[in-house]
Amino acid sequence: MKTNAPTILALLLLVVTATAFAVTQRLKLEPSPISRTRVDDVFSPVCHCPSKVANIEFSLRRADQLRVAIRTDSGEVTIAQGSFAQGDVHVRWDGRGANDELLPDGVYFPLVHLERVGRTIDLPNPIRIDTQRPTxxxxxxxxxxxxxxxxxxxxxxxxxxxxxxxxxxxxxxxxxxxxxxxxxxxxxxxxxxxxxxxxxxxxxxxxxxxxxxxxxxxxxxxxxxxxxx
The missing domain is CATH 2.60.40.10 (Immunoglobulins)
Structure with missing residues (x-):
């Protein structure tokens, strides 16, 4: 009896889709590994003032190996990396890129990689660099x-x-x-x-x-x- 290739392919697609759906639903039901997130939405790294850095704060549900990064047009910039205990995490970003240069004015996206749970979480709001002085x-x-x-x-x-x-x-x-x-x-x-x-x-x-x-x-x-x- 000949194997019906299109039928097998369709069954495989159904299995993959069902598995992905199950994983997605499980992630939705699981409590987020981080909570109480607060991210500064705008700052000026050249202002010589308290807001010359962007503060990123969240609470970690369980101890984990983290990498906190900023997504830019040219890739990710790591701003903190290491083992973090359960509880509050507070890191700062000074507006610099991978080569330690000040990045241009624009919108950047903070994220957290959690090694133990194998997840990457985009934090709720982007961060805007604004160095233009008002008049x-x-x-x-x-x-x-x-x-x-x-x-x-x-x-x-x-x-x-x-x-x-x-x-x-x-x-x-x-x-x-x-x-x-x-x-x-x-x-x-x-x-x-x-x-x-x-x-x-x-x-x-x-x-x-x-x-x-x-x-x-x-x-x-x-x-x-x-x-x-």
């Missing part, structure tokens, strides 16, 4: 003369990208806005630690700080006059 400018600053406690100095501004605005008076930061909008307004009472600043002329500047930690150049100084209360 900021005043659209208004009023009044140019005011009395602390009676009137507040009000500044409106526009930034080139989503960023916080910082108000500096005589070189010292006095206001930091939580807003990240492209335009906004901030106020200064003319007081420091609850006390009015000295009467007279003061130089006011704005600086923008984007979500990656890059800071703009300061605006040209605007002189305001603080009256005696």
């Amino acid at each position: 900021i400018r005043f659209t208004s600053l009023r009044p140019r003369a005011f009395t602390p406690g009676a009137v507040k100095l009000k500044a409106t501004y526009v930034v080139s990208k989503h960023a916080h605005a910082l108000l500096f008076v005589d070189g010292r930061r006095r206001v930091f806005t939580a807003s990240k909008r492209l335009h906004g307004r901030l106020q200064w009472s003319g007081k420091v630690a609850g006390h009015p600043v000295r009467p007279g002329r003061h130089k006011v500047k704005l600086v923008a700080e984007d979500l990656a930690g890059n800071r703009s150049a300061p605006t040209p100084a605007v002189v305001v006059r603080v009256r005696r209360p």
Whole structure:
């Protein structure tokens, strides 16, 4: 009796498909070997600030031999490798590639290889390198003369990208806005630690700080006059 080659091939395909499906279902039912994942979504390796590295954190269900890597256009960059105990894992990436060069601005993908369980897990969110400094400018600053406690100095501004605005008076930061909008307004009472600043002329500047930690150049100084209360 002749063997029907197409029939055998079809049966083999069914077996392979069923096996793959069973493996997939088993993996779905098994608890993930890592949990409580937190990955910084944007950073600037050139900002000289706390966000100059990207933090990658997760909890390891069981001790394993790990390789934490970043997937780039040219391959994977290993940022941590070795035996890790059960519990919290925290690694940092400084934005450098395999040859220790700073990688260009763009989106990169963190992943974890687990040797014991034979799995590779893509972490939930990509990491974006952003080294472009924002720009900021005043659209208004009023009044140019005011009395602390009676009137507040009000500044409106526009930034080139989503960023916080910082108000500096005589070189010292006095206001930091939580807003990240492209335009906004901030106020200064003319007081420091609850006390009015000295009467007279003061130089006011704005600086923008984007979500990656890059800071703009300061605006040209605007002189305001603080009256005696």
